[in-house]
Amino acid sequence: MENQDKIICSELFQKQRKVEVVLYPAVLAWKEIEKSSKRSSGTSESEHGQTVKVCEIVAVHKTEDEADAQPRSHPKRINQPSQQYPHAFTVSYVRRTRQHLWRCADVTFHCADQQICEQWVQVINEQLSLLTNRPKNLLVYINPYGGKRRGERIYEQKVAPVFRQAGIFTDVIVTERANHARDHLKMEANLDDYDGVVCVGGDGMFSEILHGLVTRIQTDHGVDQNQPDAELVPCSLRIGIIPAGSTDCICFATQGTNDPVTSALHIVVGDSQPMDVCSVHHNGVFLKYSVSLLGYGFYGDVLTDSERNRWLGPARYDLSGFKTFLSHNYYGGTVSFLPADDNVGHPRDKLQCRSGCRICQHKHSSKDEHDEASEEKEKPAEDSDRGWNVIHGKFIAINSASMSCACPRSPKGLSPSAHLADGTTDLILVRKCSRLDFFRHLLRHTNNDDQFDHWFVEVHRVRKFRFEPWHPDLAPLEDASEHPESPDLSPISSLQETYDDRTAESSWNCDGEILHHTAIQVSVQCQLIRLFARGIEEQQDAEVAV
Ligand SMILES: CCCCCCCCCCCCC/C=C/[C@@H](O)[C@H](COP(=O)(O)O)NC(=O)CCCCCCCCCCCCCCC
Ligand SMILES: Nc1ncnc2c1ncn2[C@@H]1O[C@H](COP(=O)(O)OP(=O)(O)O)[C@@H](O)[C@H]1O
Numbered sequence: 001m002e003n004q005d006k007i008i009c010s011e012l013f014q015k016q017r018k019v020e021v022v023l024y025p026a027v028l029a030w031k032e033i034e035k036s037s038k039r040s041s042g043t044s045e046s047e048h049g050q051t052v053k054v055c056e057i058v059a060v061h062k063t064e065d066e067a068d069a070q071p072r073s074h075p076k077r078i079n080q081p082s083q084q085y086p087h088a089f090t091v092s093y094v095r096r097t098r099q100h101l102w103r104c105a106d107v108t109f110h111c112a113d114q115q116i117c118e119q120w121v122q123v124i125n126e127q128l129s130l131l132t133n134r135p136k137n138l139l140v141y142i143n144p145y146g147g148k149r150r151g152e153r154i155y156e157q158k159v160a161p162v163f164r165q166a167g168i169f170t171d172v173i174v175t176e177r178a179n180h181a182r183d184h185l186k187m188e189a190n191l192d193d194y195d196g197v198v199c200v201g202g203d204g205m206f207s208e209i210l211h212g213l214v215t216r217i218q219t220d221h222g223v224d225q226n227q228p229d230a231e232l233v234p235c236s237l238r239i240g241i242i243p244a245g246s247t248d249c250i251c252f253a254t255q256g257t258n259d260p261v262t263s264a265l266h267i268v269v270g271d272s273q274p275m276d277v278c279s280v281h282h283n284g285v286f287l288k289y290s291v292s293l294l295g296y297g298f299y300g301d302v303l304t305d306s307e308r309n310r311w312l313g314p315a316r317y318d319l320s321g322f323k324t325f326l327s328h329n330y331y332g333g334t335v336s337f338l339p340a341d342d343n344v345g346h347p348r349d350k351l352q353c354r355s356g357c358r359i360c361q362h363k364h365s366s367k368d369e370h371d372e373a374s375e376e377k378e379k380p381a382e383d384s385d386r387g388w389n390v391i392h393g394k395f396i397a398i399n400s401a402s403m404s405c406a407c408p409r410s411p412k413g414l415s416p417s418a419h420l421a422d423g424t425t426d427l428i429l430v431r432k433c434s435r436l437d438f439f440r441h442l443l444r445h446t447n448n449d450d451q452f453d454h455w456f457v458e459v460h461r462v463r464k465f466r467f468e469p470w471h472p473d474l475a476p477l478e479d480a481s482e483h484p485e486s487p488d489l490s491p492i493s494s495l496q497e498t499y500d501d502r503t504a505e506s507s508w509n510c511d512g513e514i515l516h517h518t519a520i521q522v523s524v525q526c527q528l529i530r531l532f533a534r535g536i537e538e539q540q541d542a543e544v545a546v
């Protein structure tokens with residue numbers, strides 16, 4: 001073993017091939033040195049060798065099992081290299097497969113000398129121990145009733161083995177009722193014992209963890225959440241999401257897939273993705289936090305209806321989506337919003353938030369300065385409407401997407417260019433239109449067409465917004481902005497007979513939870529939490545160059 005300038009190099013044996021294994025300061029590389037005659041053509045892998053970033057090594061261990069230590073294809077033949085190389089160690093690392101999916105792969109190196117083998121295990125472990133962003137102790141909450149009720153099985157079979165391999169200690173709590181996890185975090189959990197909290201479930205379960213954690217931190221720091229302008233204290237603990245829910249949009253939109261093993265690996269390598277959180281108030285009283293969708297009208301009605309059919313699992317949303325689409329309700333109200341600065345782009349600029357996103361980083365570095373400036377602007381009470389835009393209308397949907405809300409149903413999401421951590425939310429207003437028009441709009445969430453390119457849709461990037469449903473007595477008789485009716489998918493208009501658009505109110509869908517107030521004030525809290533994620537990687541990130 002050579003150890004020059006912290007580069008360690010040995011000739012070892014891997015799958016009956018002699019390989020040169022090199023540990024650079026941040027990369028492990030191995031390359032075949034002598035090709036056996038059988039493999040003369042060689043694969044590109046063997047010619048160019050393979051590399052793994054040290055920060056993506058899950059674990060290294062001495063391969064004790066004889067069957068593992070010997071090349072598997074010829075365990076009993078004499079004169080095999082395994083006789084000359086009886087010692088072995090195995091490196092488990094992250095391998096990217098298709099579409100942002102990560103898997104844990106193993107490579108076993110054999111060597112002649114026990115000391116060299118042990119040295120390799122030691123130096124790799126030393127490098128791993130320098131990676132201080134990796135969690136060592138995690139608090140795990142499992143919702144056994146989320147999604148298809150597979151939370152416990154998913155955790156035991158797919159996630160726990162990865163954590164075990166990486167030497168992570170876990171305390172696991174299987175929830176016994178709704179809000180069990182939230183209340184435990186709020187009042188009981190000893191947060192000092194952990195580097196992070198893991199939630200196994202869907203967006204609703206994530207919401208529990210978010211509320212428990214954020215509320216606990218504010219209470220510990222004496223911050224009053226009821227003050228809409230209170231400066232909230234960011235959470236130091238990161239949150240990991242193991243998807244086992246119905247929509248899994250927060251997981252999908254932060255790592256590009258809803259796969260439990262991929263999530264487990266993002267946690268193991270200690271990824272960190274800051275994220276915006278919207279705080280929702282009603283007349284100065286705190287209601288809820290939201291990180292993905294705050295939706296009034298269509299998505300509120302879908303959620304309300306779907307709760308009755310929870311037994312259907314994830315399919316309840318399709319059924320309720322279809323029913324709500326047929327009802328074709330619209331709701332009067334006034335939306336006011338404070339637009340974001342131009343430097344965070346625009347919802348239709350086609351710039352997508354990706355791993356290491358510049359817009360989110362810029363926002364972070366300018367956050368303090370920006371917050372001070374904006375407080376100055378908003379403080380005087382009589383001047384509090386300065387910079388606000390006001391829109392009155394009848395809306396089929398009012399959606400605030402603080403992130404893209406990409407999910408398997410809509411791989412590009414409700415607002416494909418929304419950013420995870422830029423301190424803004426994309427406010428999408430879908431005005432009263434025909435069923436056919438609304439169907440076209442919905443359909444564009446599933447293809448490459450621009451869902452904002454309709455006369456009845458407008459979208460604004462905002463830092464705050466308010467909504468006020470029309471009081472029946474004060475509602476204007478006709479909405480001035482209304483477009484002449486375009487063709488409808490009509491025969492169902494009889495469903496509308498009992499519908500009074502002057503009194504109708506919907507409810508807000510707040511990350512999959514119903515809010516009990518319709519008049520709300522929303523403010524984006526820039527980068528309040530961090531996830532064990534890295535945003536969606538560009539495809540070329542998958543390659544490593546030495
Ligand atoms: C024509 C097909 C149209 C497909 C349109 C799909 C748009 C989907 C956007 C989804 C945004 C999801 C935002 C995330 C919400 C979640 O926080 C939240 C909670 O998740 P959890 O249960 O995992 O805890 N999930 C939800 O509120 C569910 C929203 C799902 C809505 C599905 C709507 C399906 C619409 C189908 C319309 C069918 C029209 C057919 C006309 C012939
Ligand atoms: N043990 C439990 N029993 C019943 N409900 C629970 C339990 N644990 C969590 N919940 C609630 O279940 C709801 C749905 O959970 P979630 O994991 O988001 O699944 P889904 O994506 O299918 O909606 C959440 O509102 C959460 O508060």
Ligand SMILES: [Ca+2]
Nearest residue numbers: 402419420424
């Ligand atoms: Ca955002």
